[in-house]
Amino acid sequence: MDEVTRIPVGGEQSYDVLVGRDLLDTVPGLLPGATRVALLHAPPLKELTDALGERLRAAGITPLPIEVPDAEAGKRVEVAADCWDRLGEAGFTRTDAVIGVGGGAVTDLAGFVAACWLRGVRWVPVATSLLGMVDAAVGGKTGVNTAAGKNLVGAFHPPVGVICDLATLDSLPPADLAAGLAEVVKCGFIADPVILDLVEANPAAAVDPTGAVARELIERAIRVKADVVSGDLRESGVREVLNYGHTLAHAIEKVEGYRWRHGHAVAVGVVYAGALARLAGRLDESTARRHRTAMAALGLPTSYPADAWPQLLAAMRVDKKARGSRLRFVVLDGLARPAILEGPDDALLHAAYEEVAQP
Ligand SMILES: NC(=O)c1ccc[n+]([C@@H]2O[C@H](COP(=O)([O-])OP(=O)(O)OC[C@H]3O[C@@H](n4cnc5c(N)ncnc54)[C@H](O)[C@@H]3O)[C@@H](O)[C@H]2O)c1
Ligand SMILES: O=C(O)C(=O)C[C@@H](O)[C@H](O)[C@H](O)COP(=O)(O)O
Ligand SMILES: [Zn+2]
Numbered sequence: 001m002d003e004v005t006r007i008p009v010g011g012e013q014s015y016d017v018l019v020g021r022d023l024l025d026t027v028p029g030l031l032p033g034a035t036r037v038a039l040l041h042a043p044p045l046k047e048l049t050d051a052l053g054e055r056l057r058a059a060g061i062t063p064l065p066i067e068v069p070d071a072e073a074g075k076r077v078e079v080a081a082d083c084w085d086r087l088g089e090a091g092f093t094r095t096d097a098v099i100g101v102g103g104g105a106v107t108d109l110a111g112f113v114a115a116c117w118l119r120g121v122r123w124v125p126v127a128t129s130l131l132g133m134v135d136a137a138v139g140g141k142t143g144v145n146t147a148a149g150k151n152l153v154g155a156f157h158p159p160v161g162v163i164c165d166l167a168t169l170d171s172l173p174p175a176d177l178a179a180g181l182a183e184v185v186k187c188g189f190i191a192d193p194v195i196l197d198l199v200e201a202n203p204a205a206a207v208d209p210t211g212a213v214a215r216e217l218i219e220r221a222i223r224v225k226a227d228v229v230s231g232d233l234r235e236s237g238v239r240e241v242l243n244y245g246h247t248l249a250h251a252i253e254k255v256e257g258y259r260w261r262h263g264h265a266v267a268v269g270v271v272y273a274g275a276l277a278r279l280a281g282r283l284d285e286s287t288a289r290r291h292r293t294a295m296a297a298l299g300l301p302t303s304y305p306a307d308a309w310p311q312l313l314a315a316m317r318v319d320k321k322a323r324g325s326r327l328r329f330v331v332l333d334g335l336a337r338p339a340i341l342e343g344p345d346d347a348l349l350h351a352a353y354e355e356v357a358q359p
Helices: 043-058 077-089 104-119 130-136 166-171 174-190 194-201 212-231 238-243 246-255 262-279 285-297 306-316 346-354
Strands: 005-009 015-020 036-041 062-067 097-102 122-127 141-146 149-156 162-165 328-332 338-342
Touching: 005 212, 015 212, 036 043, 036 077, 036 104, 043 062, 043 097, 062 077, 077 104, 077 141, 097 104, 104 122, 104 130, 104 141, 104 149, 122 130, 130 174, 130 212, 149 246, 162 166, 166 212, 174 194, 174 212, 174 238, 174 262, 174 285, 174 328, 194 212, 194 285, 212 238, 238 328, 246 262, 246 306, 246 328, 262 285, 262 328, 262 346, 306 346
Parallel strands: 015 162, 036 062, 036 097, 097 122, 122 162
Antiparallel strands: 005 015, 141 149, 328 338
C-alpha cells in the first residue's frame, strides 16, 4: 500500500479522512458490529463497488449493492425513498450501515439516506472524484436537491470515516477533475494561499491526479475543510466560509436544471465573489483578478450568460445563508481573510455580475 495520510476531523463526532492508494481493505474496520452494509453507487462505479463488496463479505458483512442514477439525477428525494425501501426489505437495523461509493452526488445521497434511516445509522463515503475527496465527503453535510433549489433538504450527519482512494482518480474524466480543483482553489482564497501559488506555478501538474502536486493540493484542501468543520459542524458561524462562491454557483446549477457540474458553477461563483468584494471596497483589484486567472488556468469556466441575471437573482434569494429577505455573501477582506457581506443591494449584485457576464 502507498503511503497513507490520516487527517483528523473533530467535533461532536470525530473521525479520520484517509488519503492514499488502494484503501478498500480499510473499509470493513470502520464498521465494527455491522452485519449488513448498503453500497450506494452509480453505474460508472459498479466495478469498484463489486470489489468493495467482496472485501466486506470476506470480513463477514453482507453487502447490499444499490444502483442509483448518476450525478445530480441521483440526488433526489425519490431516489432516497427507493433506497429506504431497499433497506426495509433487507431488514437493516441500527447496527447496519450505508456506504456511498462515488462522487459528491452519490455520497451526499448516501449520507442523507443514512441520516434518516432509523433516525441515523453509520455511514462511510468512499470518495472517487476529486471534488468528493477534497470537499463533499468531509464534514457531514448530506442532502438532496429539490425543485426549489440546491441541497435544500438534508441533514448534518458526520460519517464514521472517509476514504479518499487516489487510485480511483485514474478513471475520472478530466472535466470532473478540473471541477474538483475549483473547490481546491476556493480553499486557497479563503484559508491557504499556498494552494494558489501551487496552481499558478504549474496548472498542468495540478490536473495530473497521479502526481505529487495534485496530492499536495488534495491534502491541503482537506485540511482546510477539516479545520473549519471541526469547529462548526452545523454552520452556525465559521463554516459559512466554505460557501465562498456558492451563492451564485447554486443559482447557476438551479437555472441549468442541475446539468452543470457543481465545480464548474463554483468556478464562476468564486470569480463573482471576488468581483463583489472588490466593488464593495473590501478587496484589492489584483487579488480580485487572481480569482479569474486561477480558475482559467485550470480550464474552468469564468463567465455565464448576461441575460440569465433575473433568474439567478431569484434563485439566490433561497440561499441557505439568507436571513429573511436579506442576502448574505461570503467575501474576502484580503487573501485568507473571509468575511460576510450583509444585505448588498441589487445594484451592487448586478454590477458584480456584469464582470462575469458573457454578452
Ligand atoms: N456535502 C458537501 O459538503 C458537499 C461539498 C461539495 C460538493 N457537494 C456536492 O457534490 C456534488 C458534486 O460532486 P462531484 O463533482 O463528485 O460530481 P458527481 O458526483 O456528479 O460526479 C461526477 C461524475 O464523475 C463520475 N465519477 C466519479 N468518480 C469517478 C471515477 N473514479 N471514475 C469515473 N467516473 C467517476 C460520476 O459517476 C459522475 O458521472 C454536488 O451535488 C455538490 O452539491 C457536497
Ligand atoms: O461544507 C460546506 O459547508 C460547504 O459549504 C462546502 C461546499 O463546497 C458544498 O458545495 C456544500 O454542499 C454547500 O453547502 P450548502 O449548505 O450551501 O448546500
Ligand atoms: Zn461546493
